[in-house]
Amino acid sequence: MEKRQHKSFWKNAFIGLTFIFLYLPIVVIIIFSFNTSKLNILFKGFTLHWYAMVFHNYQIMSALGNSLIVGAISTLLATIIGTLGAIGMSRYRFPGKQLLDKVLYIPIVIPEVVLGIALLSIYSLASIPLSLFSLILAHVTFCIPFVVLTVRSRLIGIDKSLEEAALDLGATPLVAFIKVTLPLLLPGIISGAGFSFALSLDDVIISFFTTGPASTTFPLQVYAMVKTGITPEIDAISTVMMLVIVLVIVINAVTQVKRVKQ
Amino acid sequence: MMEIPKNDFSTKFKKHTTPTNQPAHNSISEKISKWIQIIPISLWMLLLVVIPLMYVLVMSFMSRNYYGGIVYKFTLNNYVQVFNWQNLKIYGQSIWIGLMSTIICLLIAYPFALFTAQKGPIAKMILITLVIVPSVSNSLVRLFSWITLLRRTGVINTILEKIGFIKQPLAMVYNTGGIVLGMSYLLLMFMIIPIFNSLDRIDHDLIEAAEDLGASKWKILQEIVIPLSMPGVFAGCIMVFIPSLGYFFVSDVMGGGTSIMMGNLIENQFQVSRNWPFGAAISVMLIVLTMILLVLFQRRGGKMDDLG
Secondary structure, three states: OHHHHHHHHHHHHHHHHHHHHHHHHHHHHHHHHOEOOOOOOOOOOEOOHHHHHHOOOHHHHHHHHHHHHHHHHHHHHHHHHHHHHHHHHHHOOOOOHHHHHHHOOHHHHOOHHHHHHHHHHHHHHOOOOOOHHHHHHHHHHHHHHHHHHHHHHHHHOOOHHHHHHHHHOOOOHHHHHHHHHHHHHHHHHHHHHHHHHHHHHHOOHHHHHHOOHHHOOHHHHHHHHHOOOOOHHHHHHHHHHHHHHHHHHHHHHHHHHHHHHO | OOOHHHHOHHHHHHHHHOOOOOOOOOOHHHHHHHHHHHHHHHHHHHHHHHHHHHHHHHHOOOEEOOOOOEEOOOOOHHHHHHOOHHHHHHHHHHHHHHHHHHHHHHHHHHHHHHHHHOOOHHHHHHHHHHHHHHHHOOHHHHHHHHHHHHOOOOHHHHHHHHOOOOOOOOOOOOOHHHHHHHHHHHHHHHHHHHHHHHHHOOOHHHHHHHHHOOOOHHHHHHHHHHHHHHHHHHHHHHHHHHHHHHOHHHHHHHHOOOOOOHHHHHHHHHHOOOOHHHHHHHHHHHHHHHHHHHHHHHHOOOOHHHHO
């Protein structure tokens, strides 16, 4: 028994160490966002100065605004196209279906830099100017496959006869879809959308090639600042963003834990 | 109403016995709804994945003019350039950094996933959520956090010097080791999740049966757990190794320009040197490499869905 406890201590210690590795940079970001010194070497004193500053920093705020706009629109489009596609692919046979199935994996497995230059090249060939529009096209492209995957995994578990029953009872296909299939798919759709939004918000590589100087995103703004050093303002805004995301995840997790307990 | 004919018993019976059969083509609205589902995704993937990649392939055989424009004249020069000694060294370096990062991720992820999979359902869910949480915050900011900690005038060197532990600051970033650290840090999650999933799927009865037959813990790990988790291990290795070849910003931030990787080489051709056909040729090589790895993965019984 004692030996067993001993063993589980080492196992938990390993898990703990892994989390220290994963969270150390985040702790650093949070600590330095409250630091009075701009140098990010030692903690000199507590301040909220950077939090006030960053909201008046036009460059950072407009980049963040662009990121949120692109994230929201791309997520919406990718979720609609991806959900419809996943359902359609599970229901119908059509020419090119197997090819489509393979092509959907390309954005997932291919190194991002390749998709980035491929899109840049085709934009240049088609004379599409690099802007928020070209950026949204690119983000939707790499988000669609993730939506398809999550919705598809949910589709497998759904009883088809439910929608058929609705049809038999006289519901039109559209009504049956909206009232029966969609609610059942909703958890898959939501996680696909959340995944898309997170991917879009953090994308560096594909955005790097597919956006213009006038439509820079938050990660690209940070990338430009890395050479000269990231200011505590970035730490501050990152802390705020993390707080929002963690809140969403906690709410989601709590509801899931409740479901598991039931 | 167009739907009424579908409600006769013969079609209903057919539909229930063969649920994979496509619905009858007897209604226009059914056809429209089929096209609404299939056409947007097909068109999007065709226009923004298939055609752009085909174009990259075509471009890799084209020449360029003095100003960096593409001239549509067939040449193999780009591929000759791909295999010159200087560039081969860069691929070697990228593959080395990618392999090191993959091994480090595996060494951390496997025990972590194994120990996590032994916990109760709620603890499992919390731990796996905690693995994903850091990845939703900006990856460049997190990378730079390591610079803050590890650079010559960084937090750790400063503290170590203050307490007199070292005289000279340690070079922990702006070198190959720094790049490997950055890659492993950003990609660790993609190793943990597939391994955890494959371990979590193992039938517990199998392990109990082995225990009843008197197998030792080590024997069970060796003979049952590790073999059954191999698909997850392969999936994780692919999800770490392939992206690492293209993550040019990691070598940029963590390497400080000391090592150039394949991703940087491609980025350079498109942003600085303006030699798009050559950049396209390297990209084609990267696609070929990815495809070879994926074929090996599938031959080993790996499923593409595990790569999400």
